[in-house]
Amino acid sequence: AVAPASAGSSVEATASRGRLGPLTDLVIERIRVGDDVAASKFGTDSPIEDPVREQQVLAQVRKQAAAAELDPDAAVAFFRDQITASKVVQKGLFARWTAHPQEAPTTRPDLGQIRERLDRLTTDLLAELKNTERVRDRPVACSVQLALATASGASRERLDRLHRQALKAATPSVCRTGEGGPAARR
Numbered sequence: 001a002v003a004p005a006s007a008g009s010s011v012e013a014t015a016s017r018g019r020l021g022p023l024t025d026l027v028i029e030r031i032r033v034g035d036d037v038a039a040s041k042f043g044t045d046s047p048i049e050d051p052v053r054e055q056q057v058l059a060q061v062r063k064q065a066a067a068a069e070l071d072p073d074a075a076v077a078f079f080r081d082q083i084t085a086s087k088v089v090q091k092g093l094f095a096r097w098t099a100h101p102q103e104a105p106t107t108r109p110d111l112g113q114i115r116e117r118l119d120r121l122t123t124d125l126l127a128e129l130k131n132t133e134r135v136r137d138r139p140v141a142c143s144v145q146l147a148l149a150t151a152s153g154a155s156r157e158r159l160d161r162l163h164r165q166a167l168k169a170a171t172p173s174v175c176r177t178g179e180g181g182p183a184a185r186r
């Protein structure tokens with residue numbers, strides 16, 4: 001039997017986008033779902049920020065991280081950044097659509113279905129955090145790999161300023177010791 005490549009990647013893709021390519025692709029995918037979330041809320045009474053839903057997302061992360069033998073606190077920190085990134089997108093799009101109503105979406109996707117998609121992405125992202133545990137543990141290698149993966153992902157996906165800003169907000173907790181504290185070093 002052939003050894004399987006890590007989830008969602010091929011050897012070729014890994015070579016060109018680096019070892020954090022698949023993780024970064026999922027981060028970008030989640031950022032793009034933020035566009036759909038914004039479209040589901042714009043022009044309704046639903047606010048961008050939903051603290052109850054955030055707690056549900058993070059509780060799920062904590063539970064699944066523990067089951068996968070990932071550090072639950074580190075996983076939660078990573079997902080806090082994903083939520084921040086989603087809010088960067090949503091706020092930016094609300095501002096854009098308010099200033100230019102002709103750019104506002106004309107259909108309103110269902111938030112319940114979007115959240116099911118986000119839940120599936122949670123599982124996929126946690127699997128990639130697990131797959132990349134060793135490189136993320138090496139600060140220098142990790143920051144080099146992260147720079148490579150985010151630059152190539154942003155350009156391939158043709159991310160605009162707003163979505164690049166969101167990508168930046170989504171990635172500070174990818175590499176361990178990002179905070180520089182002794183607890184992070186273990």
Ligand SMILES: O=C(O)C(=O)C[C@]1(C(=O)O)C=C[C@@H](O)C=C1
Binds near residue numbers: 037054057084
């Ligand atoms: O589910 C929502 O309503 C979202 O806006 C998505 C999301 C997230 O990224 O998971 C972001 C902001 C909200 O405060 C809650 C959750």
